[in-house]
Amino acid sequence: MTVFRLEIQSPETAQPRVVAQHLDPAWLKQRGYEIARSLGDARALWSPEPGPCAGRLALHCRSGHALTISHG
Numbered sequence: 001m002t003v004f005r006l007e008i009q010s011p012e013t014a015q016p017r018v019v020a021q022h023l024d025p026a027w028l029k030q031r032g033y034e035i036a037r038s039l040g041d042a043r044a045l046w047s048p049e050p051g052p053c054a055g056r057l058a059l060h061c062r063s064g065h066a067l068t069i070s071h072g
Contacts, residue, residue: 002071004028008035011064025057025069032059032067039063 006028007016019035022028029046036044041061049056049068059067 004069004071006032007068007070009066009068016066016068019067025071028069029057032069035067036061036065039065 001023003021003023004025005018006020006022008019009016020028020031022031032046033044036042036059039061040063044059044061046057046059046069049058055070057069061067
């Protein structure tokens with residue numbers, strides 16, 4: 001079984017931090033939307049990460065925070 005991770009990176013730090021882990025990436029997407037709304041960005045949308053990070057989903061908030069879902 002693949003475990004997916006939801007990570008957040010703040011504009012002040014270069015290192016992302018794991019916020020949640022789950023077997024269902026849809027659950028993590030919903031949790032990411034909740035976090036984005038709490039940061040004041042109700043219109044953020046998930047999109048595929050380009051380049052060498054293909055296979056990851058990214059959500060970039062207006063506050064400068066970035067959330068990603070990856071497996072590993």
